[in-house]
Amino acid sequence: DAMVIQNPRYQVTQFGKPVTLSCSQTLNHNVMYWYQQKSSQAPKLLFHYYDKDFNNEADTPDNFQSRRPNTSFCFLDIRSPGLGDAAMYLCATSVRTGTDTQYFGPGTRLTVL
Amino acid sequence: AQSVTQLGSHVSVSEGALVLLRCNYSSSVPPYLFWYVQYPNQGLQLLLKYTSAATLVKGINGFEAEFKKSETSFHLTKPSAHMSDAAEYFCAVSDRAYNQGGKLIFGQGTELSVKP
Numbered sequence: 681d682a683m684v685i686q687n688p689r690y691q692v693t694q695f696g697k698p699v700t701l702s703c704s705q706t707l708n709h710n711v712m713y714w715y716q717q718k719s720s721q722a723p724k725l726l727f728h729y730y731d732k733d734f735n736n737e738a739d740t741p742d743n744f745q746s747r748r749p750n751t752s753f754c755f756l757d758i759r760s761p762g763l764g765d766a767a768m769y770l771c772a773t774s775v776r777t778g779t780d781t782q783y784f785g786p787g788t789r790l791t792v793l
Numbered sequence: 794a795q796s797v798t799q800l801g802s803h804v805s806v807s808e809g810a811l812v813l814l815r816c817n818y819s820s821s822v823p824p825y826l827f828w829y830v831q832y833p834n835q836g837l838q839l840l841l842k843y844t845s846a847a848t849l850v851k852g853i854n855g856f857e858a859e860f861k862k863s864e865t866s867f868h869l870t871k872p873s874a875h876m877s878d879a880a881e882y883f884c885a886v887s888d889r890a891y892n893q894g895g896k897l898i899f900g901q902g903t904e905l906s907v908k909p
Contacts, residue, residue: 684836686836720802720902720904721901721902722883722899722900722901722902723837723883723899725896725897768834770836770837772836772837777896778887778896779825779844779887781827781839781842782837782839782897783839784829784836784837784838785836786834786835786836787834787835787836789834
């Protein structure tokens with residue numbers, strides 16, 4: 681089945697230690713998104729790639745970076761995680777942006793010690 | 794700017810009872826509306842999507858939603874709740890292509906509990 685895969689499902693890191701989260705897709709979609717979701721809150725869009733074009737949300741901290749080396753893979757890098765960065769990180773894909781349906785992966789739950 | 798308001802952060806129903814989750818939107822142009830469900834420690838799964846083709850939209854797992862322009866509402870219903878429906882439900886709106894300034898905007902979510 682075509683799908684969005686996130687690895688790892690659970691990640692524990694230490695305060696200030698860089699961490700990378702991975703997302704891959706077999707849907708061959710043009711757009712890949714990264715969301716941050718804190719407990720009992722709605723997902724918050726961090727950024728997205730439309731093909732190789734990177735689009736950052738205005739309020740996304742510089743501590744968060746992303747890479748998309750090819751159509752299938754997208755990475756979220758947190759350069760110096762703080763306690764406030766502990767959250768569920770969701771990857772999603774869509775054919776196009778805006779009104780197209782977004783398909784979500786299962787998420788990676790990040791714990792910062 | 795578009796926005797979504799979900800009335801009730803927690804809704805509790807008995808198994809077999811009607812499920813009604815409320816969503817009101819604000820949009821200056823005809824919107825696209827979505828309902829997503831999220832089970833604990835999982836990603837979001839699309840339940841249904843309104844694209845202006847029909848005001849009553851049927852989704853997966855027996856859910857449906859009705860678009861009412863006059864009320865700016867898109868409430869989610871299911872005639873008979875099942876224990877497996879217990880989850881967090883998000884309403885979302887998008888009214889323009891992203892490169893024209895629009896994006897998917899989520900409501901704050903409604904947690905549905907189902908009592909035996």
